[in-house]
Amino acid sequence: MAKASRVSSPSPSTERPDLNDETASRSAARSDNALAAARAILKRAPLFDGHNDLPWVIRIDKTARGDVVAYGLDHVHKSADTDIPRLREGMVGAQFWAAFQPTKASHPAVTALEQIDLIRRIEEAHPQVFLPARRASDYARAKALGKIASFIAVEGGVGLENSLGPLRIWHAAGVRLMTLCHNETLDWVDSATDAPRNGGINAFGRAVISELNRLGIVIDLAHVSHEAMRRVVDVTEAPVALSHSNAYSLCDHPRNAPDDVLGRLKENGGLVMATFVPGFVSQPLRDWLRGSRDAYGKAPLAADPKAQFAEIEAKHGTAPKASLEQVADHIERLVEAAGVDHVGVGSDYFGGASPVGLEDVSRFPHLFAELVRRGFSDRDLEKISSSNALRVLRKVEKVGKSLRKTKAPAIGRLEDYPGG
Numbered sequence: 001m002a003k004a005s006r007v008s009s010p011s012p013s014t015e016r017p018d019l020n021d022e023t024a025s026r027s028a029a030r031s032d033n034a035l036a037a038a039r040a041i042l043k044r045a046p047l048f049d050g051h052n053d054l055p056w057v058i059r060i061d062k063t064a065r066g067d068v069v070a071y072g073l074d075h076v077h078k079s080a081d082t083d084i085p086r087l088r089e090g091m092v093g094a095q096f097w098a099a100f101q102p103t104k105a106s107h108p109a110v111t112a113l114e115q116i117d118l119i120r121r122i123e124e125a126h127p128q129v130f131l132p133a134r135r136a137s138d139y140a141r142a143k144a145l146g147k148i149a150s151f152i153a154v155e156g157g158v159g160l161e162n163s164l165g166p167l168r169i170w171h172a173a174g175v176r177l178m179t180l181c182h183n184e185t186l187d188w189v190d191s192a193t194d195a196p197r198n199g200g201i202n203a204f205g206r207a208v209i210s211e212l213n214r215l216g217i218v219i220d221l222a223h224v225s226h227e228a229m230r231r232v233v234d235v236t237e238a239p240v241a242l243s244h245s246n247a248y249s250l251c252d253h254p255r256n257a258p259d260d261v262l263g264r265l266k267e268n269g270g271l272v273m274a275t276f277v278p279g280f281v282s283q284p285l286r287d288w289l290r291g292s293r294d295a296y297g298k299a300p301l302a303a304d305p306k307a308q309f310a311e312i313e314a315k316h317g318t319a320p321k322a323s324l325e326q327v328a329d330h331i332e333r334l335v336e337a338a339g340v341d342h343v344g345v346g347s348d349y350f351g352g353a354s355p356v357g358l359e360d361v362s363r364f365p366h367l368f369a370e371l372v373r374r375g376f377s378d379r380d381l382e383k384i385s386s387s388n389a390l391r392v393l394r395k396v397e398k399v400g401k402s403l404r405k406t407k408a409p410a411i412g413r414l415e416d417y418p419g420g
């Protein structure tokens with residue numbers, strides 16, 4: 001929760017006190033100006049964050065155990081990273097909340113429904129703060145009312161249990177984005193962090209994509225393999241999102257997007273939302289962690305991960321930290337590769353480690369202040385903050401509306417789509 005300024009003052013010197021004072025005050029003024037400029041931008045275009053795991057944090061909280069009211073979102077949770085006071089300070093205007101189901105959940109379809117329900121209970125518990133958002137236009141409606149637009153995302157297609165029917169029930173329950181898989185390959189889509197089995201996606205996977213297009217649900221390519229990203233972009237009729245992924249060229253974790261996929265976002269009209277997960281931000285940390293991960297960057301392999309960490313520390317020193325500045329580096333790189341119309345922010349705050357300077361949801365203005373200092377225009381920062389995400393949502397809605405005129409709902413299960 002450190003709120004220290006990212007610009008450090010020069011160390012005091014007895015020889016040149018005036019000069020040091022002057023340098024320090026100039027540096028502080030520049031920092032203040034950038035932060036003030038960032039806040040003005042976020043006031044006009046409050047942040048549309050692509051991914052936050054608060055629903056899972058509430059589910060596994062030892063006291064609340066999924067009870068939103070008992071968790072108490074209206075006060076600051078020092079040991080976590082997301083609550084109403086800090087969402088307000090962070091100038092968040094819209095949030096995709098993740099209804100996450102672990103791939104190994106014993107009842108994934110029920111877990112998905114429970115997490116969708118939990119998000120809806122967040123909305124119901126705080127009607128003065130969260131506006132249940134089901135369309136792009138709800139962003140402006142929430143802004144006018146001084147509320148945060150609450151969008152529901154499902155993270156992990158395992159909750160479909162290899163059937164197309166749940167997609168329509170999810171849509172009816174308010175889901176407007178689906179992350180196709182999590183850290184494990186499913187029977188129809190390959191994960192970035194697991195062995196491939198489907199050449200990206202198979203025939204059933206393509207049916208999922210087609211039905212998501214028809215329903216007007218955003219297809220999220222965070223977590224899928226690079227090959228799956230390419231195959232989905234080949235067949236989708238609507239723009240895609242990578243709701244929490246960075247640039248592979250800056251940090252070679254398989255969760256990050258390669259340049260060829262980023263380049264194709266221009267034609268597709270989609271967007272990549274830069275994420276704060278330290279292992280996807282910092283190449284030195286990625287290298288440090290390599291010894292404790294499998295070939296796909298997934299952790300941990302050891303029976304006793306703590307002992308394994310201690311061993312790596314003994315060999316390579318303490319773990320390098322990711323930083324706010326490195327996240328800004330990724331945003332610059334994503335803009336280079338995909339274009340400024342195709343980049344957003346998808347923090348992936350999950351109640352765990354985050355980069356120095358981005359400890360919790362109150363810190364978004366500081367990230368934008370860094371981008372102001374790096375010369376991004378107000379217009380471009382408004383795109384990154386929310387306009388790009390809203391454009392994608394609007395287009396996905398429009399494509400869905402038009403497809404529903406001609407296409408019947410796709411029915412069936414994995415076994416009805418043979419041949420891969």
Ligand SMILES: [Zn+2]
Nearest residue numbers: 155222223244
């Ligand atoms: Zn994720």
